[in-house]
Amino acid sequence: MEDLFQSGLLKVVFATETLALGINMPARSVVLEKLVKWNGETHVELTPGEYTQLTGRAGRRGIDVEGHGVVLWHAGLDPRSLAGLASTRTYPLRSSFQPSYNMAVNLVARLGRHPAREVLETSFAQFQADRSVVGLATQVRKHEDALDGFHDAMTCHLGDYQEYAELREALSRREKVLTRDSANRRRDAAVESLRALKPGDVFLIPGGRRAGPAVILDHVSRSPKEEPRPMVLTIDRQVRRISSVEITSPVTALGHVRIPKGFSPRNPQSRRDLAAAMREIVGDATVGRRSRQSDTADDAEIALLRMQLRQHPCHGCADREQHARWAERYMRARREMHDLEQRVEGRTNSIARRFDRVTEVLADLEYLTSAGDDAEVTEAGRTLMRLYTESDLLAAQCVRAGVWDGLGAQDLAAACAALVYESRSMDDGEAPRLPRGPVRDVLVAMAEVREEVHEAEARRGLEITRQLDLGFVWATHRWASGAQLLSILSSGDLTAGDFVRWTRQVIDLLGQVAQAVPAGSPLRSHAHEAADRLNRGVVAYSSTV
Template sequence: MVLTPEKLFPFKLDPFQLEAIEALNQGNSVIVCAPTGSGKTLVGEYAIHRALHENKRVFYTTPLKALSNQKLRDFRDIFGHEKVGLLTGDTSVNRDAPILVMTTEIFRNMLYGTTMGEVGQAVQDLQTVVLDECHYMNDRQRGTVWEESIIYCPQGIQLVGLSATVANGDQLTDWIAQIHGPSQLIYSDFRPVPLTIHFATGKGVFPLLNENKTALHNRLKRHRKPPRRQKGQKKKPATATMAFIVAQLQQKDMLPAIFFIFSRKGCDKAVQTIDHLSLVTPAEANVLKQRIDNFLAANPEAARAGQVEPLYRGIAAHHAGLLPAWKSLVEELFQAGLIKVVFATETLAAGINMPARTTVISSLSKRTDSGHRLLRASEFLQMAGRAGRRGMDFEGHVVTVETPFEGAQEAGYLALATPDPLVSQFTPSYGMVLNLLQTHSLDETRDLVERSFGQYLSTLHLAPQQQAIDDVERNIELIREQLATVDDAMVAEYGKLKERLREERRLLKILDKQAMDTLSGDLLTAVNFTVAGTVLSLKGKHIKVHNPIPAVLVTKILGPGKVTYLACLTADNHWVMTTASDVFGLYEKYERIAEVDTLVPPTELPLRAGSKLAGDEGTAPVATKIPTSLPTLDELAPEVKEQRDRMQTVADKLETHPLNEFGKPKALLKKRQRLQTLEKELQDRQEKYQRYASRYWEEFLNLMAILETFGGLEHNQPSKFGQMAAAFRGENELWLALALDSGEFDHLEPHQFAAACAAIVTEITRPDTWTHYRTSNPVTEALEGLRSIRRKIFQQQRRYQVALPVALEWNLIALVEAWALETDWNELCKNTSLDEGDVVRILRRTLDILSQIHHIPFLPASVKSTARQAAYLINRFPVNEAASGATNAPDPELAGDNKDGDPIPTEEE
């Protein structure tokens, strides 16, 4: 029986869905870029139907465990309970099912052990891999997982990438086509439920854009933001409050709504500000009460303080600080339409299916590690895309909120902005190095590393540089052709002669000046006392001649600035106006020429040093009386003459050089010099190009060098210690292996071992966190023993410019030890500043590393036994919230993807 979309889906499909299905049927991989809520998931569902029809398997990967759990429930409803399985780092459900939902890290981990080009046991009979939320490649910390999954995936397996709209979907598709196989981009900007964007002020909620949605609404073009609250000012600026906006939405029938607030405390505070409102009908209130009461009866420790009563009235918060069980309850109630307002952080927009009629973006800027900045277009679109429920709403609404920092202009900019492009976050790690070198040669490994999306984008970005290199190479080839008939040595020799002539001229100039300085002596002073009629010679700054000119002083003239000018008559009957600095010599042995007393400098002679004017019949008799047999410079300074002769010898060689026979020597020499310049430029450009083009491989080699230093690699192959490190999954596998192999943890009791393991995987990014519990002495001593190892890792990483974290938390791990000693959950949370969700994440990361230890080779059996006992001690509610039918403990083979949420903690308080 032929499988057709019409038989599977009892409704009309959109054109992009049909196009994607056709591409899949033709054997192509597809990248579907379409807005949130447009029906991208249907393409993945078709791939599942087709695989089941052909007795094949499908892996459906997601970025979040919460989303994986949601897909497990959805697919069980569609395809049947027994056909769907789940794999995450702490859950294994029906792992041999034909439909296997998993986090993307799990899929990547499966592929690590597969030789390039082979289909490993883990992916036997696998027809399709669906990469949901494929735009997660942009995620700074985890984006590399998506790239690795695509790079390592065997080419016979079809890929279905489901992504929000991005600016460069064509580049992503082209890259996948190059490194994986035929791929097709399916792009759609159609939204089944159109969006209307609003702007909320203290006076109400108004349309943000004009009717054509091309620019700001006219009424907002001159609207000014409220002034910022000044220090000491009691009255707050007149901005829209949460209660006011909720009232406006309720009045305009725009609920249910998701309010995005970039702060956990902001979400919790917002719940309290409207806890006096009731947003549900009496019937809805009854259903809510029953479901909430049932949940609290089963999970009494999961209640969020201060949020149970608002939940009864249809109001909730959703952020990483909440217990996962409580968040799941909120998600389920919201999906059922029983919650009308959710105050959530940005993580809710990451793919969890919680559509609403309206999304409210409370701030258009956010605080990041690099400072406060405006939202990026894709961040805005991701949150806005949660508005509008398909099949329920005629339109969705997005409300942007005015603040003293962002107004209508910023809101309009984001509303009209196009999506951001995907960028590569590909980053080699110790685990990548070790796992690839276990199954691949160095050349094969380089090929895999240089298949990354980052490498592909680098090639595109380097296109202008490559074009410049090509242009330089063409110019070099052209000049070489022009110089082909000329002996290069001959041109080089001519060039050396030119350089020598330049040097001889320079020396002549120096000697000439030295002779002038020596011969002039104290002339400047003597000239002041010189009288008219004195014979002198002129040569200097304003009288530029080689040999001094014989002359007679006629008169002195005081000019502007009290400068004394000398009006002189030369032996060749010329008037010269000069200064004392141009007098080369005074000759008192000659009698004074008295006839100058009758001469007057002509008015036409400018009062300017160096000016010259021909004499007349009246001055001629005087000129004839000027002695012309004055000593020359060559006679006074023979070393100058010798230097001039040397210079002339070189000049004569150039005149008679054989290169003159081939045309103009200067032109040929210029071409050779240009050739040398271009060759140097080419080398510089190529070095820079290669340095940037191979930067991922250079990073890989740097990690190899560090691993060799610590004994993880021998002759480019993992040693026993390297195989141990390769089996870990974490942010710094080398650190984990060194810590566990050090022996420092071997003597610890299970509860202490859990705390010590927590220390090497936990990074606290805020300095204001605390706990009243104290780490026990054995744990502290064990961690002290790791200081020198950690210092050596830092030294090597700095040397090779590697920035991988080397976690070693001292204080908050006391929570793990207290929990392992069976401390009550509520009591545990009272003794720390961390939110409950943060505590759960620390415990789950600890459980994750403990679960891995069981399958790490070459570790002592006693350490593995201690790790199993430690895992048992901490794996209870709310840490253990395994899905129905799941194993009670994490699956060690699948561990290493414990990324349920961001680093601990990340959202601002």
């Protein structure tokens, strides 16, 4: 293709972004259909570096004095954003490096756990993470300076005002907790009292625009999961639905009226008659203000804090409240500085801490003898050392548990496809097509193994191993069984390029599995056979181009 294009026999080449970057075909003009690409997980906008790589092919060296990069207009295209892509000349490098299970066992086997951790601490990814802390560290230093100033300003000649201020803050926190808990209890009691009312019960709405007597017209939800919103008739003959928000305190039935069988809320006469019956029950009853006993009055902790405040030397200072204003600033700045320090700690040595959690999972699953500095790789770990796939630990667990033992070449290829494939589109609710035979039971067993791995990760605060993706299982099984490419592509949404790319990855994983298991193992011979069955036709040709 390169020779034909450079000879002028091909005038125009339509290429994917990957092909455009991988071949030597300088052109006079480059046309971009859109400024969005697929990154393996989702569609994202091109970065300035990617835009420059694509349009940089415009203009043949030694022939053209200039080249042209053309972007097709489409709805939503922002010319200013496009100009920003074209004018950017410096491109920051961002490391996406993260320790994997395979990497961890290989590092421990070659270096030992402690030296391996030190290597990761000097990685470019850790350098970038640490560098991002610089701004936060500057803010921490500013807060430290401010704290010193606030501390000096709140100094009291009678005693330690910081100690006094901390007593005041502790008292305020306790009062807020009690007030919040009390409000929650009152609300729960009010909701339950509303839920207990029945049609015909007359009660007083305690607050809101509809405060006053009302009668329940329909059944109130008895389910604790549903918010009670009964329909009521108010004393002024208005029919409304009320919510628990309007019931600010518990309500009780003042009496009961019979609702006529043919009662219609839309009939003025029916409403008038029912309101009159309700008025006879309530009489002159009105909504009064309920006295609320303070929840702090009988609290032992609050009583102790108040006593300590009164006995503190600073309590009698004439400038006590002026000191208090500086103390409030001091406390606020100290809380903000604590939050900043937590953020700094979360970013510092983040790569090494992830390595620690990875080794803990490996020790839990017996791929390492321990998670300490004396850790050694076990026999199971030796198997994992040879599996470089993204789902390395899941593949190792499947080999170890014998999930793939006894599978034929076609079924083994299909099972491995579930580990490497990643669908582009979101789940549309349709179950993926699966081949008949033992592979279905094996996929269920693989899903169970994946859940075990996920639980082990969750215990250590990790989420690495993704779900199985069955979208390529059927196509892989068909291709390994000798089906024609056209029949496979016509039965799904795969393009020829995607089919070849994913099949090459399945072949790669099968080769890793063959190397990971002992020589003479039936699984090794089946993995080799499966790889050979897949490596044919356009797939085999693609590896020679």
